[in-house]
Amino acid sequence: MHWKNNLTALLGIQYPIIQAPMLGITSPEMVAAVSNAGGLGSLPVGNMDATAARAAIHKTKSLTAQPFAVNIFAYDIPISPEQTAFDAMQTLLQSTYSRSGLGVPVVDLKTLHLNSYKDILPVLTEENIGIVSFTFGIPDDAGLALLQQSGVKMIGTATSVEEAVYLEQKGMHVIVAQGAEAGGHRGTFMNNGLPQIGAMALIPQVVDRVGVPVIAAGAVMDGRGVVASLMLGASGVQPGSAFLLTNESMASGAHKAAIAASTDTSTRLTRAFSGRWARGLYNTLIAAVEESEIQILPYPYQDALTQPARKASKAQDNPSFVAMWAGQAAGLAKGQISSGDVVRALIAGAEELLPSLKVN
Ligand SMILES: Cc1cc2nc3c(=O)[nH]c(=O)nc-3n(C[C@H](O)[C@H](O)[C@H](O)COP(=O)(O)O)c2cc1C
Known part of the structure; x- marks a missing residue:
């Protein structure tokens, strides 16, 4: 090999x-x-x-x-969700943002542009x-x-x-x-x-x-x-x-700190941020959406609705409303290292275990 x-x-x-x-x-x-x-x-x-x-x-x-x-x-x-369903989710999200003191612009479904x-x-x-x-x-x-x-x-x-x-x-x-x-x-x-x-x-x-x-x-x-x-x-x-x-x-400082502190049990699959299943660290936005009885919108509508809060939260280096996607082994990630060094460490680690990799 x-x-x-x-x-x-x-x-x-x-x-x-x-x-x-x-x-x-x-x-x-x-x-x-x-x-x-x-x-x-x-x-x-x-x-x-x-x-x-x-x-x-x-x-x-x-x-x-x-x-x-x-x-x-x-x-x-997909076709646009019902306005009432969109409004219900938006109301829940806005009240959650206000409780955390985060000002987030409202999203208008009628003028929403999706790429x-x-x-x-x-x-x-x-x-x-x-x-x-x-x-x-x-x-x-x-x-x-x-x-x-x-x-x-x-x-x-x-x-x-x-x-x-x-x-x-x-x-x-x-x-x-x-x-x-x-x-x-x-x-x-x-x-x-x-x-x-x-x-x-x-x-x-x-x-x-x-x-x-x-x-x-x-x-x-x-x-x-x-x-x-x-x-x-x-x-x-x-x-x-x-x-x-x-x-x-491009993760913010607080986001990186949360990843660095994560363990094998820190992530979960959730549809709260985007409407599609994704694995990430639990935070305020996920808790609010999942604990409510309110229907999550289909992707990419839920995604578009949570985008402004993700941006505002990141700008304040507050990870409460940022989608902190991470895998089950993210706690093993090394920090203060260049991406090139990550590649070199993967190569060196694999070659140590399987020296035949080097022989071409
Ligand atoms: C923060 C984050 C963002 C991701 N965004 C994308 C993406 O834009 N496109 C994509 O094909 N996969 C995306 N993925 C999934 C990765 O392609 C890949 O399947 C995953 O990172 C592998 O698992 P690991 O995180 O345990 O290494 C993303 C993963 C993470 C952690």
């Missing part, structure tokens, strides 16, 4: 270590630091408009000449992006055709074997198998359910059913997680939480 494998050859990278795209956390500096260290940085542009996505791509290109991936949220925007991944796809081809990863599903057939014609390598996210098999049939070149311990949103896009399959169970079952390279996501924090993932049949790893405390992370 060597570092160089089918995945590194396909993506043109030195090490099969992919930094997870983390919207709101991953900066262009993080992406560049990872790619410059021989891994693959992933730039998240999910829910951005085309102009913001292009600016983030330009910034990243200015920092690295190495390949990097761009990550998008590939889902169809679609479809606006970003042409930007990706115009910018000659060679690797694109998806979560929440994949683009429609027209979108897939556009990327295929441009020779883009596509990475889909699966949280079950059924999703992985579907992604391969639809032409994904690589599949991320995201275990239930992973931080952030579940990539789930089938059956409206909540697949809670842990990475240890998911990876070998996905590997047995698909022919394309599989990337393991969920609780890969050091060399042990890298080697374990490779032993389970994965061709690479996609850690996210391992980068939360890095110098290039």
